[in-house]
Amino acid sequence: MFWTVFAIERRNLLRDRAVWAVLLGFSILVAYAALGGASYARAEREQIRVTKLEEEARFKALRQEVIAIQNGAPVQHSKDPRQPSIVGRELGRQALSLPESPLGAMSVGQRDLLPHTVWVTTEARLADTGQEDVGSLSRKVSGVFDLAFVLVFLLPLVVVVLSFDLLAQERERGTLALVLSQPVSLAAFVGAKAALRGAVLLLVLLFAALIVPFVFGGGLGGEGAPGLIALYLALLVLYTAFWFCLALCVNAYGTSSAGNALSLMSLWLVLVVVVPGLASVAVDALYPSPSRVELVNRTREVAREVEAQMSAVEGDHGAPGESAVASAQRGARIQRELESRVQPVLDAFATQLARQQALVDRLRFLSPAIIAYEGLNDVAGSGVTRHQHFSRAVADYHTEYKKFFFERIALNRKLGSEDYDHMPRFQYREAPVAELLQSVGLGLLGLLVPSLALLLAAFAGFRRDFTSG
Amino acid sequence: MAEVNPRRSRHSMLGTLIQKELREISRNGSLRIVGVAVFGLLLVTLGLGLREARAVRAERYAAQKVADGHFRTQDDKNPHVAAHYGTYVFKPAGALSFVNPGVDAFVGVSLKLEAHKRNRLEGARARDGTALARFSRLSVASVLELLVPILVVAMGFAAWTAERERGTLRQLKSLGVEPRSLLVGKLLGLLLALAALLIPAFALCVVGVSVFGGALEVGGWGRLFALVLVYGSYVVLWANLTLWASARAKSSRGALVTLLGIWVSVSLIVPRVATDIAMVLSRVPSEAVLSARVKASLNEGVPGGTAREARVNEFSEKLLLQYGFKGAETLMDASLLNGLELQAEALFENEVLDHHYAELGAALDRQERLEQVLGVLSPVIVARSLSMALAGTDAAHHRQFSDRAEIHRRALVDLLNREFAEKGGTRGFDYKAGKELWEKAPKFAYSPPALQWVLGRQFPSLVLLVCWLVVSALLAYRAVARLEVA
Numbered sequence: 001m002f003w004t005v006f007a008i009e010r011r012n013l014l015r016d017r018a019v020w021a022v023l024l025g026f027s028i029l030v031a032y033a034a035l036g037g038a039s040y041a042r043a044e045r046e047q048i049r050v051t052k053l054e055e056e057a058r059f060k061a062l063r064q065e066v067i068a069i070q071n072g073a074p075v076q077h078s079k080d081p082r083q084p085s086i087v088g089r090e091l092g093r094q095a096l097s098l099p100e101s102p103l104g105a106m107s108v109g110q111r112d113l114l115p116h117t118v119w120v121t122t123e124a125r126l127a128d129t130g131q132e133d134v135g136s137l138s139r140k141v142s143g144v145f146d147l148a149f150v151l152v153f154l155l156p157l158v159v160v161v162l163s164f165d166l167l168a169q170e171r172e173r174g175t176l177a178l179v180l181s182q183p184v185s186l187a188a189f190v191g192a193k194a195a196l197r198g199a200v201l202l203l204v205l206l207f208a209a210l211i212v213p214f215v216f217g218g219g220l221g222g223e224g225a226p227g228l229i230a231l232y233l234a235l236l237v238l239y240t241a242f243w244f245c246l247a248l249c250v251n252a253y254g255t256s257s258a259g260n261a262l263s264l265m266s267l268w269l270v271l272v273v274v275v276p277g278l279a280s281v282a283v284d285a286l287y288p289s290p291s292r293v294e295l296v297n298r299t300r301e302v303a304r305e306v307e308a309q310m311s312a313v314e315g316d317h318g319a320p321g322e323s324a325v326a327s328a329q330r331g332a333r334i335q336r337e338l339e340s341r342v343q344p345v346l347d348a349f350a351t352q353l354a355r356q357q358a359l360v361d362r363l364r365f366l367s368p369a370i371i372a373y374e375g376l377n378d379v380a381g382s383g384v385t386r387h388q389h390f391s392r393a394v395a396d397y398h399t400e401y402k403k404f405f406f407e408r409i410a411l412n413r414k415l416g417s418e419d420y421d422h423m424p425r426f427q428y429r430e431a432p433v434a435e436l437l438q439s440v441g442l443g444l445l446g447l448l449v450p451s452l453a454l455l456l457a458a459f460a461g462f463r464r465d466f467t468s469g
Numbered sequence: 470m471a472e473v474n475p476r477r478s479r480h481s482m483l484g485t486l487i488q489k490e491l492r493e494i495s496r497n498g499s500l501r502i503v504g505v506a507v508f509g510l511l512l513v514t515l516g517l518g519l520r521e522a523r524a525v526r527a528e529r530y531a532a533q534k535v536a537d538g539h540f541r542t543q544d545d546k547n548p549h550v551a552a553h554y555g556t557y558v559f560k561p562a563g564a565l566s567f568v569n570p571g572v573d574a575f576v577g578v579s580l581k582l583e584a585h586k587r588n589r590l591e592g593a594r595a596r597d598g599t600a601l602a603r604f605s606r607l608s609v610a611s612v613l614e615l616l617v618p619i620l621v622v623a624m625g626f627a628a629w630t631a632e633r634e635r636g637t638l639r640q641l642k643s644l645g646v647e648p649r650s651l652l653v654g655k656l657l658g659l660l661l662a663l664a665a666l667l668i669p670a671f672a673l674c675v676v677g678v679s680v681f682g683g684a685l686e687v688g689g690w691g692r693l694f695a696l697v698l699v700y701g702s703y704v705v706l707w708a709n710l711t712l713w714a715s716a717r718a719k720s721s722r723g724a725l726v727t728l729l730g731i732w733v734s735v736s737l738i739v740p741r742v743a744t745d746i747a748m749v750l751s752r753v754p755s756e757a758v759l760s761a762r763v764k765a766s767l768n769e770g771v772p773g774g775t776a777r778e779a780r781v782n783e784f785s786e787k788l789l790l791q792y793g794f795k796g797a798e799t800l801m802d803a804s805l806l807n808g809l810e811l812q813a814e815a816l817f818e819n820e821v822l823d824h825h826y827a828e829l830g831a832a833l834d835r836q837e838r839l840e841q842v843l844g845v846l847s848p849v850i851v852a853r854s855l856s857m858a859l860a861g862t863d864a865a866h867h868r869q870f871s872d873r874a875e876i877h878r879r880a881l882v883d884l885l886n887r888e889f890a891e892k893g894g895t896r897g898f899d900y901k902a903g904k905e906l907w908e909k910a911p912k913f914a915y916s917p918p919a920l921q922w923v924l925g926r927q928f929p930s931l932v933l934l935v936c937w938l939v940v941s942a943l944l945a946y947r948a949v950a951r952l953e954v955a
Contacts, residue, residue: 002525013737029738032742036745047757048537075788110600110603113575113593113596113603114596127591136747136748136753136836137572137576138747138840139744140575140742142741143603145741145742145745149741153737154737154738199839211909256722257723258627258722259499260901261722261726261729262499262725265619266503269616273605274604274605275615276604276605278607279601280599280601280602280604280606280607281513281517282600283601288592289597289598290580290685291528292579292591292594292597293529293579293592294528296591296592297535300536300557304543349597352597353597356599360601363601374600374601382600428545448472
């Protein structure tokens with residue numbers, strides 16, 4: 001009987017122009033979002049590529065210049081490529097980039113705010129500056145129109161449109177009693193209707209959310225991609241299922257189709273807008289970020305304590321009566337001192353952000369929308385956790401880089417062409433997959449459990465007498 | 470028999486109509502819940518906004534004092550080295566940032582002013598937060614722009630359809646009640662119900678501002694008043710749209726679905742798409758590109774202009790003439806030569822910066838104007854643009870601050886270079902100035918632009934707000950005039 005209802009409903013649904021319009025509109029939005037995410041990722045890739053090319057060309061030129069000088073070419077002292085203090089501080093700066101993750105086009109997340117590329121020199125890194133701007137300020141404020149936005153915000157609304165009156169209208173028209181005079185249970189009848197809609201929507205989604213990005217060149221290749229795609233699909237299916245179960249529940253206890261629509265819309269507002277908003281307020285209140293404004297003054301005070309030396313390092317005009325070597329060695333000492341004293345303050349930012357994220361990881365269970373959003377960001381490598389991993393890798397590399405140059409500055413050893421070959425280079429390694437699996441897996445559970453609870457509640461509701469208005 | 474004054478009877482009828490609407494709205498249990506929830510959210514966001522604005526104000530004020538202190542109490546050094554040492558300015562929060570935080574979290578707040586460079590503002594707060602903080606940014610503005618329209622829709626979607634479904638519309642018509650007066654009654658009923666919610670919230674806002682003291686800068690009250698007008702019009706236009714859809718729809722269900730569809734499109738989809746359109750149609754160079762261009766021009770001169778060396782020399786000549794040393798260079802002290810050279814360099818650098826920032830500013834202006842014009846597609850865009858501008862938290866205010874700071878930077882650097890030239894004598898870079906000079910440095914005083922400046926920039930949005938208001942009213946009026954009773 002279930003399949004009979006399924007078949008009849010399929011015919012009805014396919015004849016409904018409004019349903020087609022909604023599905024078509026949604027597919028267009030998904031395609032647009034996929035295109036937007038892919039073009040964002042492309043712009044980012046291009047920026048990283050250009051930076052890398054510049055760096056390679058610069059190093060090649062420096063190396064050749066060293067060889068030329070060794071063979072007797074004239075030297076410009078302020079740009080001597082053999083001088084470790086000059087190369088370390090300026091000429092040999094390294095661009096460290098966070099490579100795009102295989103599913104990077106799916107969700108931009110925090111990527112448009114956090115630098116994808118940072119520069120490292122022997123100078124202390126007192127701020128997390130780097131290159132991040134892809135797009136306008138208004139887009140940063142509203143967020144990129146990517147798949148994560150469409151799926152988390154708009155997908156539930158499509159579910160609402162498809163299922164807010166599975167029963168109410170039949171009852172309002174008086175056809176429900178007729179249907180139930182057939183050998184079919186109410187649960188099977190509604191279940192078949194919901195299952196059909198779910199199947200149609202998932203078909204559209206799978207097409208739009210997987211094939212479209214692929215066609216637009218949004219990646220999907222690369223190491224670990226199949227596993228990530230599996231997680232992405234699991235999130236998608238369970239998130240959709242949650243909203244269908246919620247709609248079933250509202251259908252089971254609702255009175256009129258307009259009332260159902262209003263209830264579902266309110267639930268959407270609560271779960272997608274209000275709860276995440278309040279959760280974010282709670283995160284801010286419990287773990288407020290340290291002040292960047294105070295950091296500026298703090299840094300300056302520390303710097304000021306060694307100011308006598310600073311004026312020589314900061315200004316371009318040098319201190320009189322001091323050899324270049326001594327000045328470089330003192331500069332290196334100052335940078336080291338400065339960094340060791342400011343580092344604890346900088347660490348406080350990272351620690352607090354990690355605490356915030358840990359709280360978000362717990363609070364996400366308050367709303368499936370947060371679970372889905374955080375999950376999609378994690379899968380796409382656009383979340384805070386991955387960026388913090390990158391920042392730690394940058395810090396490790398920075399230590400290595402400084403060690404290389406400061407050793408040579410201290411020994412007053414000039415760089416030869418072979419030093420250019422052995423200079424430490426940055427290699428980004430992803431965090432272990434297990435962490436991602438655990439986080440997203442818990443999220444999936446956080447979608448599954450409430451869905452099942454809603455489903456049970458819905459079927460309990462359908463056992464009531466439904467035919468009378 | 471007493472004569473009935475027709476004027477008076479029409480008035481009392483309107484009163485009856487309004488009363489009936491109000492009674493229906495207030496008796497609806499779920500509407501009460503939604504209403505209380507929206508009111509509660511308004512209060513929470515208002516409280517949080519005020520607290521945040523106060524904290525930011527205190528923080529920036531204190532920081533500015535410390536930074537000024539750093540500059541004034543620095544050791545004796547050459548004035549130009551002091552110009553390298555520089556100083557910091559901190560961007561104060563927007564006049565009404567507690568209503569609408571706008572772009573504030575996404576732009577930097579601290580700016581280093583130093584010789585040779587126009588730095589960018591650093592320390593955007595959004596970068597120190599989680600993705601959740603961006604996912605849903607609750608503020609007074611977002612509640613008014615997104616949630617209040619839903620409340621209006623919930624209150625009014627069945628305004629006409631329910632009358633028809635119950636058969637009361639036919640009755641009313643048979644009594645000779647004009648649809649037009651019915652419309653006015655329904656609209657006023659709806660608006661009064663909303664006013665019962667929004668006016669107390671506004672009153673609390675005024676009390677909050679007064680009690681917490683000085684959260685409003687000079688001119689803030691004018692901006693607040695304008696903001697109330699904007700949101701008032703915004704609510705009215707949603708009420709119009711709701712009554713229009715209700716009059717056009719065949720059933721309550723249809724009216725609701727249509728209205729929610731409109732809401733989703735104009736609040737969630739269109740604003741983001743409009744941002745993309747503006748970005749594509751009006752390209753703005755990224756900061757990386759801009760700084761690369763500035764760097765190139767500083768080395769070689771403005772594209773199409775004189776080369777660096779020649780241009781700096783031109784400025785030097787001018788300065789020599791100005792100081793009256795033309796032709797007597799050999800008689801000049803080392804400091805005077807150095808100081809003049811630095812001044813000439815600074816003039817050249819300023820010219821390069823002006824060139825590129827004027828280009829950037831023009832591109833951004835174009836983009837922002839385009840974004841405003843796209844408000845033709847959605848009233849949410851119009852309200853948001855006006856609200857951010859009046860709150861002093863839009864991109865234009867941010868740029869205005871940055872431009873003011875640049876003017877200050879130039880004055881400071883110029884003062885130090887001039888001092889070097891005039892007082893250094895034969896000592897050249899060995900010359901050191903002290904506290905006396907640092908005390909003389911101008912103080913950076915920033916005041917937000919006047920209301921006229923805001924309204925001038927927001928002219929397209931203002932026009933569009935009026936258009937939306939008029940068109941939505943006309944739509945409702947026409948739909949009601951053609952209303953079918955059964």
